[in-house]
Amino acid sequence: MALSSSSPANEKPVTWTKKQEVSPFLAAAALWELWQEFGDLLGGFYTQEMNKNITGLNSTYGVVINALEEIKAEVEAAAIAALPPKASIDNRSSISQFLLLAFADRRELQLLHFWLFLGIYLAALLGNGLIITTITCDHHLHILMYFFLLNLSLLDLGSISTTLPKAMANSLWDNMDISYRGWAAQLFLFVIFMVGEFYLLTIMSYDHYVAICKPLHYRTLLGSRACVHMAAAAWGTGFLNALLHTANTFSLPLCQGNALDQFFCEIPQILKLSCSHSNLRELGVLVFSCFLDFGCFVFIVVSYVEIFRAVLRIPSEQGRHKDFSTCLPHLAVVSLFISTAIFAYLKPPSPPSISSPSLDLVLSFLYSVVRPAVNPLMYSMRNQEVKGLFWKLIMGSFQM
Incomplete structure (x- = not known):
């Protein structure tokens, strides 16, 4: 083997x-x-x-x-x-633009709105521009009442120029976007002009009260320097309010997207987009501002109650008619301003019949667009002196 x-x-x-x-x-x-x-x-x-x-x-x-x-x-x-809302990520840095509310979805209606807005804007420019030019050029109108009217026309031009041109551009180009900085600038300027105008209307009511109820003390109570200081205080109050409100709303964290139910940027619409826990500071500022505005409203009402009592005691019908012609345009402007602003900002959120985006849009359009356009018409229709100087200025421009 x-x-x-x-x-x-x-x-x-x-x-x-x-x-x-x-x-x-x-x-x-x-x-x-x-x-x-x-x-x-x-x-x-x-x-x-x-x-x-x-x-x-x-x-x-x-x-x-x-x-x-x-x-x-x-x-x-x-x-x-x-996580609770406080722990959610702050998306202010991620939002670069806002979406404004469109007046219509159809292209034909958007173009119709553009031409309508253009007509209103040109009427506001013409009316307020004529008042400013007339008061500036005619030395007979260099008195305190027309000095306040000049400032009122400047504020009206500023407020309508802040909102309407952007709405016109959106309707023309079918683009509802507004940048984050554009939103802040529009809000800041709009609050300046609106708050300044309300305080200026309060000062004008005091001017009418002193002129009718205390005519012998008019020069003492309302001298040139005092009127300049009061007008500057109205502008300064508007600036401080705008700075405070814009700083608060600009720092709010936004948790509800970037679509605004309005054709321009205003504070209530921004609060709807903010987180519920973070808007208490701005609500506190709004309550304080409303408290001051209510004081001005009470002052205006008391002033006109005293004015009507004084006018009704005048024995001459011509004298009563002259005083009414002086006060009624201002009273109409104040009534339109206060009524539309109150319904726009203080109406209850429910029921839906009195709280809807369409109603908000109409009310905001009335106090931000229609009112600055019709203010010159209210003053010129009742003031014969201003009306005569209007026509004199227009005829003189055509003769040149």
Whole structure:
């Protein structure tokens, strides 16, 4: 019986028979060669199996990691949704523009609104411009009453020029966007002109009261310097209010998107977009401003009650007619301003019949656009002196 082992090619195989005497060294060498071959075979098999196992482990590890990432994303989304409004991310930096309310969706109606707005704006420019030019150019009107009327026309021009040109551009180009800085600038200028006009109307009511009820003390109570100071105080009050309101609203975090239910930027619409927990400061400022405005309103009412009592005691019908002609235009302007502003800002949020975007749009259009356009008409129709100088100025311009 002969045995052979798979040895390297350069070595001779070791063989023996029963008749041969086996050397111990040769037997040990043969066993060592067999052990090496077994070790190589076992090592190759182990390496192959380990590679298979590592590949399987890698794929299993990838599946586990993907599952963990999905679970992590779901947990983070649930945590963000469960956070209170205060912990929500402040998206002021992400909002770069606002969307204003369109007057109409159809292109034909948008163009019709553009021409309507253009006509109103030109009428406001013409009327207020004529008042400013007439009072400035005619030295007969360099008196205190017309000085206040000059400031009123400037405020009317400023307020309508802040809102209407942007609405005209939106209707013409079918683009309702306004930039974040444009929103802040429009809000700041609009509050200046509106608040300044209301305080100026309060000063004008006091001027009429002193002129009718205390005519002998008019020069003492309302000198030129005092009137300039009062007019400057009206403008300054408007500026301070605008600075305060704009700073507060500009710092509010917005949680309700960027679509405004108005054709221009005003404070109530911004508060609707803000987070409920963060608008308390601006609401406090609004309450304080309303308190001051209510004091001015009471002062105007008391002044006109005294004016009517004094006028009704005048025995001459011509004298009564003259005093009424002086006071009624101012009273009409004050009534239009206060009534539309009160309904726009102080109406209850419900029921829907008295609180809707359409009604808000109409009221805001009345006090921000229609009122500055009709104010010159109210003053010129009842004031014969201003009306005569209007026609004199117009005829003189045509003769040139």
